[in-house]
Amino acid sequence: MALISCPECSTNVSDKALSCPSCGCPIAVPPTGSSVAAPTAVTVTKSRGAYIILGILFGAFGFHNFYSGHNLSGGIKIGLILLAFVLDAATGFVTGWSLVAVVICEIWALLEIMVVNTDPLGNKMT
Numbered sequence: 001m002a003l004i005s006c007p008e009c010s011t012n013v014s015d016k017a018l019s020c021p022s023c024g025c026p027i028a029v030p031p032t033g034s035s036v037a038a039p040t041a042v043t044v045t046k047s048r049g050a051y052i053i054l055g056i057l058f059g060a061f062g063f064h065n066f067y068s069g070h071n072l073s074g075g076i077k078i079g080l081i082l083l084a085f086v087l088d089a090a091t092g093f094v095t096g097w098s099l100v101a102v103v104i105c106e107i108w109a110l111l112e113i114m115v116v117n118t119d120p121l122g123n124k125m126t
Contacts, residue, residue: 048125052113059109060102069119073112077105 003012008025017027046068054064061081062074084101091097118124 043121043123045123046119046125048117051116051125055109055113059113060105062105062109064109064113068116068125069121070116077108080105 002015004015004027005011006013006020006023006025006027009020009023011020011022013020013027015027019026051064051068054067058064060077062077065071065074065077081098081101084097088095088097
């Protein structure tokens, strides 16, 4: 076993090491046929109760969507409310577009918390 210099950070590393312990740069390619296990993916289950509470309290703003991983839906809700707020502010808050947008998004959120029970990858919320 010899010490070699890492090509990235110049740290002394064993020639048997697969990667540099300092920077993670690959040092040696594992021989073919070796039994190097593939990394496993870790999934984190989301709580359905937390999803429902976030949907009831902050559903108009899409917080429950961001919690469950439905980021596009949450982004659309925030965008609608911000657009309505800007339109409402431009008219001196006379038209009430912000209130209309919040009510529509809250109804949308209440429908979602009744229907959605999985994250975007199909994992069931517990």
